[in-house]
Amino acid sequence: MADRIFYDVQSLNPNAKVIAGSFLPNGSSAIANTSNTGQGFTVAYTSTGKYTITLTDKFNSLLSGQLTLAMTAVSGNSLEWGAIDVSSAKTLVINNVTHTHVTAVTAGTAGDAVTNNAGTLESTGGQDLTSAVATVANADIASNAANRIHFVLVLSNTNVVT
Numbered sequence: 495m496a497d498r499i500f501y502d503v504q505s506l507n508p509n510a511k512v513i514a515g516s517f518l519p520n521g522s523s524a525i526a527n528t529s530n531t532g533q534g535f536t537v538a539y540t541s542t543g544k545y546t547i548t549l550t551d552k553f554n555s556l557l558s559g560q561l562t563l564a565m566t567a568v569s570g571n572s573l574e575w576g577a578i579d580v581s582s583a584k585t586l587v588i589n590n591v592t593h594t595h596v597t598a599v600t601a602g603t604a605g606d607a608v609t610n611n612a613g614t615l616e617s618t619g620g621q622d623l624t625s626a627v628a629t630v631a632n633a634d635i636a637s638n639a640a641n642r643i644h645f646v647l648v649l650s651n652t653n654v655v656t
Contacts, residue, residue, distance in 0.1 A: 496551035496651050498534075507557060509652040513549065516644040519590070519635035543590040543632030544576065545643065553580045553649040561588060562644040563635075571633060573643065580649060588643065592633040 496511060503512055515532020517525055525537045525545070534550045561573035569592070576587030635641050 496553060496649075498551065505648075507648075507650060509650060510557060511553065511649045511651050512646065513649065514644075514646040516642045517545070518637070518639070519545070519641055519643060520637045522634050523637070540587065541632075543592075543634055545588045545590075547586045547588065547645070549580060549584040549586075552582065552584055553651055554653045555650045556580050556586070556647060557650050558646075558648040559586065560646045563590070564640065564642045564644065565635070566638050566640040569635075571635070586647070588645070589632055590635055590643075591630055593630055 500511055503510065513532065513534045515530055515535060517527070517531075517537045518529045520526065520539065522542070523539065525539050527536050530537060536548050536550075538546045538548065540546045556578055559575060559578070561575070563569070563571060563573050565571070571590055571592050574589045574591055576589050578586045580586065635643075
């Protein structure tokens with residue numbers, strides 16, 4: 495288990511440890527770990543849109559993990575956790591997922607309404623609007639000083655359950 499100096503964080507979970515940091519994606523190239531913020535980890539570019547965090551220490555389990563993507567422009571991308579093994583391999587995989595939306599206009603009945611997350615759209619001209627996710631795939635994030643992936647991990651350093 496992790497045998498390093500950790501500073502106090504109050505938690506109802508015994509021996510909870512927090513590792514927080516960020517890194518700069520670099521397109522399809524290797525991550526420059528010298529640009530990372532935080533301690534106790536390194537990051538590697540694994541494949542298209544996939545990054546692997548390797549922790550310095552082993553932990554019993556991951557209590558919680560949050561991801562945030564900061565981009566220079568709106569991207570439509572989202573981050574998702576992939577495989578997680580903090581107890582032996584000490585790795586967590588991050589997937590950068592891009593979503594492609596398709597909007598279709600079809601003949602319909604005048605006055606039909608199409609409801610979406612933004613409210614109700616009236617189709618008074620006899621057309622119906624539909625929107626769907628067409629594709630979901632991993633995508634690289636361009637190298638840019640303002641493009642950064644942030645994460646916060648709350649880990650358990652004990653197998654004692656209270």
